[in-house]
Amino acid sequence: MSLKGSNILITGASMGIGEAIAHAVAVEGANLILFARSEDKLQAITQTLKTKYPASKVIYHPVDLQNYEAVETAVDASVKELDHINVLINNAGLALGAPSPFPSLQIRDIVTMNATNINGLMFTTYAVLNASMKPRKAGTILNVTSITGLEVPPFPGEAVYHCNKAAQEAFSNALRNELSETNIRVLVLRPGVVATNFHQQRVGYDEALYVGFMEGYRPLEAQDVARSAIFMLQQPLDVSIKALDVVPSAQRSINVFDRTWNDRNA
Numbered sequence: 001m002s003l004k005g006s007n008i009l010i011t012g013a014s015m016g017i018g019e020a021i022a023h024a025v026a027v028e029g030a031n032l033i034l035f036a037r038s039e040d041k042l043q044a045i046t047q048t049l050k051t052k053y054p055a056s057k058v059i060y061h062p063v064d065l066q067n068y069e070a071v072e073t074a075v076d077a078s079v080k081e082l083d084h085i086n087v088l089i090n091n092a093g094l095a096l097g098a099p100s101p102f103p104s105l106q107i108r109d110i111v112t113m114n115a116t117n118i119n120g121l122m123f124t125t126y127a128v129l130n131a132s133m134k135p136r137k138a139g140t141i142l143n144v145t146s147i148t149g150l151e152v153p154p155f156p157g158e159a160v161y162h163c164n165k166a167a168q169e170a171f172s173n174a175l176r177n178e179l180s181e182t183n184i185r186v187l188v189l190r191p192g193v194v195a196t197n198f199h200q201q202r203v204g205y206d207e208a209l210y211v212g213f214m215e216g217y218r219p220l221e222a223q224d225v226a227r228s229a230i231f232m233l234q235q236p237l238d239v240s241i242k243a244l245d246v247v248p249s250a251q252r253s254i255n256v257f258d259r260t261w262n263d264r265n266a
C-alpha cells in the first residue's frame with residue numbers, strides 16, 4: 001500500500017525511533033503529524049522535513065501524552081488541519097530507574113512510566129479512533145512495543161517497563177478484535193536493543209552502565225527500526241503483519257547477547 005499522501009501521526013517524534021520513522025515515511029511521500037513534549041526539537045525536525053521533502057505537509061503539536069485533554073485537543077487540531085489520520089504510530093515511551101529492582105524505584109518514576117507507556121498510548125489511540133478512524137472505518141495503528149513485552153529480561157530494573165510493554169501487547173490484541181468489521185488494522189513492532197536516548201535515560205544517564213550494556217555487539221540504529229515500520233505499513237490492506245521482532249543479530253534472545261559479535265564483525 002503506498003504511503004504517498006497518507007496522513008501519519010507519530011508520537012515520540014522528537015528523537016530516536018520516532019524521528020527516524022518520520023524521515024522514512026516522508027521519503028515515501030506521506031504527510032506528518034508529530035507529537036512529543038519538546039517543542040524546540042519538534043520545530044527543528046519539522047523544518048528539516050519540510051526542506052527535504054517539500055511535497056509533504058508536516059505539522060507538529062507539543063503534547064504530554066499523560067494528559068488526556070491535551071492529547072484530545074492536539075488530535076482534534078490535527079484532524080482540522082489535515083482532514084483525517086490514516087496511520088497512527090504509537091511510539092512514545094520510556095523506561096526509568098534501572099537497574100533498581102521494583103521496591104527501590106521512585107514512585108514518581110513508576111507513575112511516569114505507567115502514565116506514558118499505558119495511558120499515553122491508550123489516550124492517543126482513543127482520540128484518533130474517535131476523531132478520525134472510527135467514522136471512516138479505516139486506518140492503521142502501529143504500536144511500537146518491545147521484545148520485552150513477551151518475556152522478562154534477565155537484568156533488574158524492568159518490572160514496570162516489562163509490565164507496560166506486556167500491557168501494550170494485550171491492548172493491541174484486544175483492539176484488533178474489537179475493530180473487526182472495519183478496515184482498521186492493529187500491528188505491533190517489537191524492537192530489541194536500539195542505540196537511542198532510551199537506553200541512556202533508562203540507567204539515569206550513567207555512562208558506565210550504558211557502555212557495559214552495549215559492550216561487544218552492535219545495537220540497532222533507529223533507522224533499522226524505521227525500515228521495519230515502512231515494510232509493515234506498505235503491505236496491502238488485506239495483509240497485516242500483526243507483529244514483527246527486529247533485533248540486533250547479536251541479541252539471540254532476550255537472555256542471550258553475543259558479546260563476541262564485534263570481535264568477528266568489527
Ligand SMILES: NC(=O)c1ccc[n+]([C@@H]2O[C@H](COP(=O)([O-])OP(=O)(O)OC[C@H]3O[C@@H](n4cnc5c(N)ncnc54)[C@H](OP(=O)(O)O)[C@@H]3O)[C@@H](O)[C@H]2O)c1
Binds near residue numbers: 190
Ligand atoms: N531503544 C530501545 O532499545 C527500544 C527497544 C524496544 C522498544 N523501544 C520503544 O521504542 C519507543 C521509542 O523509543 P526510543 O528508543 O526512540 O527512545 P527515545 O529516543 O528516548 O525517544 C522517546 C520519545 O518519546 C517521547 N516521549 C516520552 N515521554 C513522553 C510524553 N509524556 N509525552 C509525549 N512524548 C513523550 C520523547 O519526546 P519528549 O521527551 O520530547 O516528550 C521522545 O520523542 C518507546 O516506546 C520504547 O519503549 C525502544
